[in-house]
Amino acid sequence: MRRIRFLGLAAAALLTPLAAQAAEIEVTVTNLTGGIYFTPLLVAAHPAGSHLFQTGAAASTALQAMAEGGDIAGLEADVTAAGGQLVADPAGGILAPATSSGVAMLDTGATNTHLSITAMLLPTNDGFVGLDGWEIPTEPGTYTLTLNGYDAGTEANTELMNPGAGGAPGVAGIPGDPSGRAGSGGSGVVAASPNDAEPNVVHIHRGQLGDTDASGGLSDVDSRSHRWLNPVARVTVVVK
Amino acid sequence: MTIKTKWTWLAAAALPLLAACGGSGGSDDDPVEMHTLRVTVTNLTANQPMSPVLVSLHRGGEAWQAGTPASVALEQLAEGGDASALAAALAASGGIVDATGSAPVGPGGSDSFELSYPAAADATLTLATMLVNTNDAFAGLGGLPVGALAVGASERFVLAAWDAGTEDNSEAAGTIPGPADGGIGFDAARDDALDAVRVHAGVVSHDDGLAGSTLGSKFRFDNPVLRVTVERVQ
Numbered sequence: 356m357r358r359i360r361f362l363g364l365a366a367a368a369l370l371t372p373l374a375a376q377a378a379e380i381e382v383t384v385t386n387l388t389g390g391i392y393f394t395p396l397l398v399a400a401h402p403a404g405s406h407l408f409q410t411g412a413a414a415s416t417a418l419q420a421m422a423e424g425g426d427i428a429g430l431e432a433d434v435t436a437a438g439g440q441l442v443a444d445p446a447g448g449i450l451a452p453a454t455s456s457g458v459a460m461l462d463t464g465a466t467n468t469h470l471s472i473t474a475m476l477l478p479t480n481d482g483f484v485g486l487d488g489w490e491i492p493t494e495p496g497t498y499t500l501t502l503n504g505y506d507a508g509t510e511a512n513t514e515l516m517n518p519g520a521g522g523a524p525g526v527a528g529i530p531g532d533p534s535g536r537a538g539s540g541g542s543g544v545v546a547a548s549p550n551d552a553e554p555n556v557v558h559i560h561r562g563q564l565g566d567t568d569a570s571g572g573l574s575d576v577d578s579r580s581h582r583w584l585n586p587v588a589r590v591t592v593v594v595k
Numbered sequence: 596m597t598i599k600t601k602w603t604w605l606a607a608a609a610l611p612l613l614a615a616c617g618g619s620g621g622s623d624d625d626p627v628e629m630h631t632l633r634v635t636v637t638n639l640t641a642n643q644p645m646s647p648v649l650v651s652l653h654r655g656g657e658a659w660q661a662g663t664p665a666s667v668a669l670e671q672l673a674e675g676g677d678a679s680a681l682a683a684a685l686a687a688s689g690g691i692v693d694a695t696g697s698a699p700v701g702p703g704g705s706d707s708f709e710l711s712y713p714a715a716a717d718a719t720l721t722l723a724t725m726l727v728n729t730n731d732a733f734a735g736l737g738g739l740p741v742g743a744l745a746v747g748a749s750e751r752f753v754l755a756a757w758d759a760g761t762e763d764n765s766e767a768a769g770t771i772p773g774p775a776d777g778g779i780g781f782d783a784a785r786d787d788a789l790d791a792v793r794v795h796a797g798v799v800s801h802d803d804g805l806a807g808s809t810l811g812s813k814f815r816f817d818n819p820v821l822r823v824t825v826e827r828v829q
Contacts, residue, residue, distance in 0.1 A: 385661055387794040389758055453662040453760070453791035501755075566804050578804060579764065580788075582796045584818045586755060589661060 379595040380491060382442070382459040384472065386450045387501075388587050390580035392533040393450040393474040393484060394425030398459040400467035401439030406488055407471045408557045414507040416524065418473070418557075422483040422507035424522025424530055425475040439467050449533055450474070463491055472502070472590060476583075478532035478576050480521075481510040482560045484588045495594050501586035506560040511550040513543040514563060514574035529575070536580045538569030559585075628714040631829035632741060634722065635707040637822040638700045639753070642813045644773060645734070645821070646676025646725040647696035650708045656688030658721045658737050664790045665759040667783070669723070673733040673759035675772055675780025676725040685721055699727065711829070716742040722823060727773030728814045730766065731759040731787070732795045734821040741825060749826035753819035758795040760787045766798060766808035776809050794818075 382398050399407065407430055408418050417429030427443060434441045440463070446456035461467075469488040476482035485505045492498060506512070510527065516537050517528020527547035529537070544564050545552040553561070565578030634650050649672070651658075658681060659669050668680035682693050692712045700706045712718070719742075723735035734754045744750070762770070763786045772780035799805040802812035 387661055389760070389789055389793045389796055453789060453793040455662055567806065578799050582799070584755065584794060584797050586794060586818075 377465060378463045378491060378493060380461050380463060380470070381593040381595070382445070382461065382470070382472075383455055383457075383591045384446070384450070385455040385589040385591075386452055386587070387589055388452050388583045390452055390534055390536070391479075391583050391587065392452065392477040393446070393588070394477060395427060395444035395448060396446055396450065396456060396459075396472060396474040397421070397427040397430050397434075397441060397443055398445060398461065399434040399439050399441040399471050400461045400463045400491065401434055401437050401469055401471065402466050403469050403488065403490070405434075405437040405439065407433070407473050408485055408487055408505070408507075410487070410505070410557050410559070413556050414509050419481070419507055419509040419524045421473055422475055422481040423510050423524050423526075425477070426522070427473070430473060440464065449477070451533070470592065476504055476587065478516065478529045478534070478537050478581060479560070479563065480512045480514070480527075480529055481507040483507060486590060491592070492594055498592045498594065500590040500592070502588040502590060503585040504560040504583060504587045506553060506558050508553060508555045508557055509550070511545050511547050511552060512561075512563070513545060513547050514565065514576050515541050515543050516575040532576070534580055536577045538575050538577070540570045541566070541568075541572050541575040544573050629711055629829065630714050630827060631709055631711040632720070632744070633707060633709050633826045633828045634720070635705060635824045635826075636700060636722070636724070637705045638702050638820070639822055640702050640726065640816045640820050642702055642775070643726040643728050643816050643820065644702065645700045646672070646727055647678060647699060648706055648708075648722060648724040649678035649682050649693065649695050650710065651682055651685040651693035651721045652691040652710055652712055652718050652741070653685045653721065654689035654691060654715060654717045654719065656685050658685060658723060658735070659757070659792045660737070661793060662791050665761050665792050669733075670731070670759055670761040671781045672723055673725055673731040673757075674762050674782060676727050677781065678723060681723060691715060691718055700724070709828070718742045720825060724821070726756055726816065726820065728771055728775040728810065729773075729795070729798060730764045730770055731762040732756045733759060736823060739825065741827070744825070744827040746827050746829060749824055752823045754821045754823060755818040756795040756816065756820045758793055760789055760791045760793060761785050763787050764796075766800070766805060766810045768809040771809065775814055
């Protein structure tokens with residue numbers, strides 16, 4: 356199974372039609388938030404029956420690693436095992452608020468008919484932007500989707516920073532804040548354990564509380580910078 | 596629901612279009628095919644009146660783009676609810692016909708517009724309105740292609756609120772033009788830390804811990820904030 360990292364125009368020659376039904380697609384992701392960062396994106400075309408996540412279902416360990424720490428290696432392996440194709444990190448790193456990724460080019464082959472996308476939202480405990488199995492149209496054209504913010508349901512939304520360490524699955528806390536506006540010393544919006552303030556399945560994120568106290572209060576995140584309303588991303592898909 | 600007839604022809608742009616639609620012979624007797632769009636908006640918020648709505652049909656130009664700085668014309672709409680500069684900018688870049696509501700649209704309220712124009716395959720619709728109890732939130736459609744809509748066909752949208760990125764969301768007294776504050780609308784200074792159009796994160800409010808906010812919790816909103824129906828009636 357081919358793994359395609361970032362492809363520019365020159366790389367188009369690498370793509371060869373696999374079957375009559377194959378479609379070449381170009382995927383661009385725009386971060387629509389004003390203060391939330393996306394960790395490296397995973398863009399995958401895969402068979403209809405496979406999923407990176409499903410609302411109402413418990414997160415896989417691979418999804419948990421992505422949602423809590425931005426690590427997409429496990430999800431990449433899952434896509435590959437399912438016979439899918441993927442582009443890892445089309446943005447070339449973290450995607451800042453109100454910016455767009457590079458173009459992820461995929462050749463769907465005969466069977467990779469569905470598109471999924473994930474990236475962690477920073478700074479959150481286990482929030483992520485997601486697209487679960489959108490059926491790729493066969494009709495050439497440009498399609499626009501908007502994506503919501505999800506909660507993996509695997510970590511309590513303490514809203515407390517734990518730089519670095521918090522990215523490991525099962526370790527409480529937010530691993531980083533590229534905006535630099537998060538504080539410290541909060542007492543926690545909810546207890547870290549047990550994680551009983553939310554269903555332990557993938558669900559729409561309830562958003563963050565935040566506060567304006569950089570050295571105390573309940574939350575380490577900033578209510579002026581680190582809240583969002585859906586949608587959090589726009590996806591443009593060009594079917595060739 | 597009121598039908599607004601306050602719309603203006605944009606003569607300079609329309610004249611060449613009339614000529615183009617004249618048919619094969621270019622005879623003076625050839626009828627011009629007219630299309631009519633009915634655009635209906637409904638304010639879905641609890642306590643965010645929306646400024647008089649601009650609807651503009653045009654064949655070029657883009658009123659805003661997510662991730663890029665707002666134009667000054669858009670800033671005037673988003674900070675002060677004044678659509679005139681944005682209407683003029685769209686008119687100047689391929690305008691066909693436009694209209695602006697005669698009054699704000701209150702929470703739960705609706706407004707409706709009918710726009711008649713010589714058929715144009717490349718016509719696009721822009722619609723914009725400010726959520727007036729905010730610093731610089733607005734909602735709208737940016738460049739919806741309508742040239743291929745069949746008679747009787749309609750499209751419905753529920754829209755999220757944008758943040759113009761031109762004014763810090765301080766929510767401070769004196770900075771919000773709507774009835775919640777009665778403050779200043781447009782201010783040319785760009786003091787938002789991120790000068791780019793993006794989805795608005797919502798009102799925080801003093802009830803939710805933002806010291807200095809003049810807004811109570813009732814002015815918070817969630818998406819979607821506006822419903823728009825675009826229907827071709829002729």
